Amino acid sequence: MASPRKTVLITGAAGYIGSHIALCCLLSGKYSVVTIDNFHNSFPTALERVTKIAQDALPAGASDEDKKALEIKCYRGDISIKSEIDQIFKDYEGKGGIWGVIHVAALKAVGESGEIPIKYYENNITATINLLDVMDKYKVYNLVYSSSATVYGAPPQCPIPESSPLQPESCYGRTKFMSELIIKDVCDSAPDKWRAISLRYFNPAGAHPSGQIGEDPRGRPGNLLPLLAQMAVGKFPEGLKIFGNDYDTPDGTCVRDYIHIMDLAEGHVLALAALPRDEIYAAQGQAAGFGSSGGKYKAYNLGKGKGMSVLNMVDAMQKASGFKYKTEIVGRRTGDVPELTADPALAEKELEFKAKRDLEAMCRDQWNWQSNNPKGYENQA
C-alpha cells in the first residue's frame, strides 16, 4: 500500500510556476495537491496534464489508488475573497486536513502593477492576509511563499545574498516585500506554531521536458525566453529589441540569473521538507534582510548563481530552435540594472538545493513546449 501523502494546498497551481511545483510535489511521492485558481492567467488543462505526467511516471502495475492520489482537486475561486479560501479548509477538515500551503497565486507584471496598483495590492496583499487568517483558523501553520528577486531592487552587491537590503522599485516588488514582512510578523507572533519559508525566485525559464506544460503568456511575453520561443514559431516578426549593449558586462548586454523551472519547482519540495527543521531558523532575522526576530521565518534565493547575458540567451535559443533571430540594439531602458544574480549559497547549504540543469536543457525544454503547443493551452484542450 502506498504511504499516505500529506495534503498541500497550492494557490495558483494552474499557472506557469504553480503547475511545475504541483508536478514535483506529486512526483516526490510525499504530497497530494489541492489548488485554488481563478484562471485569471491560466487554464484548467494545465492541471490535467500535470496529473497525466505524474501518472505516466508511476511504475508499471501501479494501483488505481496510486493513480487517484495524483489527481489535483481544483477549486475555481479567488483568494482575495476570504470565504473562497475558507471553503477549502472546511472541506478538508473531514479528510485529514491540509498539512501546509504553497502560496503561489499572484499578479506578476511589473509594468501593469504601476498602472493598476489597487488590483495588485488586492490580489497580492489582501489575498495573503486572507490566506494567513484562514490558515490560523484551521491551525495550518506550514507555509512556503513565492517571493521574487525584485524585492532587492537595485542591490548594492552582486551576486545578491539574502541579507541584502530589501528596496523594491516597483509596485509589484512592494507587494512581494510586504507579503514577506506580513508573513514574518505572523511567524514572530507565535514561534511555537508558525513556520514559513519565502523563496525569492530569480528568472524561471524552460519547461518540463515532456513539453506538456509550460509558460503560456497572454499577449506579448514579458520574459525573454518565451518571447524568443514564440518568435521561432513566427510571432513578432519585427525581431528582438535589445535594450543597451554598452553596460559594464562581458558582452555589454544585461545579465540575469536564469533558472530551469524544474530546478525551481524542486526547490519547493525541499522547502516543504525543511519547514519542520528548527535549526534553519536560527540566524534568519539576518538572512531575511530585515531586523532579527524570534519567529520561524526564513527567506532563500532560488537561482543558479550564474549570469547569462541577453546575447547568451539569443545564441542558446538559436541552437535549440534552429531559428535565426533578428536583433536590434536600442537604447537602455530606464530602471534596468546591468546585472542581477543570486548568491545561492544559503539554499544550497540549508535546503540542499542545487540548480543542476544547464542553459542547453532550459532552451531545449522551452522549445519543446513551444513547438508542441504553438498556441499554448488554449487550443490544445
Next chain:
Amino acid sequence: MASPRKTVLITGAAGYIGSHIALCCLLSGKYSVVTIDNFHNSFPTALERVTKIAQDALPAGASDEDKKALEIKCYRGDISIKSEIDQIFKDYEGKGGIWGVIHVAALKAVGESGEIPIKYYENNITATINLLDVMDKYKVYNLVYSSSATVYGAPPQCPIPESSPLQPESCYGRTKFMSELIIKDVCDSAPDKWRAISLRYFNPAGAHPSGQIGEDPRGRPGNLLPLLAQMAVGKFPEGLKIFGNDYDTPDGTCVRDYIHIMDLAEGHVLALAALPRDEIYAAQGQAAGFGSSGGKYKAYNLGKGKGMSVLNMVDAMQKASGFKYKTEIVGRRTGDVPELTADPALAEKELEFKAKRDLEAMCRDQWNWQSNNPKGYENQA
C-alpha cells in the same frame, strides 16, 4: 441660506481622534460628516456629543437646516469588509456624492499588534485597500490618511523631518508604513485623479475644552496623559512607573512631542483644504521619505516640535488635577528611544499648520474630560 457643505467620510469618527476631527470639520462650516465605525474601541455617544458641541456653537437663531447639517450619519460597519464601505458610497451617489475621505479607523496598540498581527493587517491594510478600491469605483479621489510617527522607528536625527527614512519597529508601525506606500502607489498610478495627504501624528493628548468628548481607553491606558488623568480619579493606586531616568535628556526621562488633540484635529481641516493645491506635491517624493514619484502624494508631521519629558508631564498634570502622583523609577524599557520630536516646519509652511495650544491647556482639558466623565462614555450615555 447656509453655503452647501461638502460631504466627508471619516472612517472611525467615534474614536478619540476621529471624534475631534469630525467636530473640527463641522465647526469649519465647510463639511458635513458621514462615518463608518464598528465601535470596536468607541461608543456611538461620542458622535451625538460632537453634533451637540457643534450645534451649541451655532449663532443664535440658526435655522433647523443649519442644525441638521451638523448631524453625523453613522454606518455601523467594518471597513475590512468591502461591501460595507461600498454601501455608503452607493447611498451617497443620490445625495451629491462624497467629496473626500479622512481614513482614521485602525487598530493602534503597538504591543498587541505583535501578538495578533493578522488582525492588525486585516484592519489596517486590507481595510485601506478596500477603501481605495471603493473610492476608485465611485471616482472619489481625495484622501487624508491617519499615519503615525511610529513609521520613523528610531530615527537618525531629532527633530524628525518627513524625509527621514521609514523604518518602523513594530507590526503596528509597519501597517502605517505600508498603508502610506500603498496610497502613494495609487497616487502615482493616476496623478490626474488621486490626491492624498498622510498626516504623521506625534503624541495626541488632551480633549475638547467642553469636557464632552475625549479619549476613553479600554483597560489600562497605553498613553501617559490618560493614565495620569485616571490615576487622579483613584484608578491604578500603585502609582506611575517611570521607565528610566538615566537617558541623555534634560531630566533623564524620555522626551516626546505631545500635541493638543484640537490642534491635531484642525490640521485635518487644513489638509482637506490643501489637497487641491498642486504646488504642495512638487517635492513630495523626497518629503515622503521614500523614492520620488510623479503622483500627488504628500506626508506631513503633525507635532508641536517641542519635547516634553515624562517628569514635565507629571508636573503639569499635578497642577491641572491637584492630585499628588506617586512615581517610581524602574529600569529602561526595551525599544524606547530617548527623544522623539517632530520637525513641524513643512506642515507650518505648506498647510499653515501651527500647534498653538500649550501644555497647560492640554492638561486642563484632559482633566476636564476625565473629571466630567470618570468612567468614560460607557456609563454616561
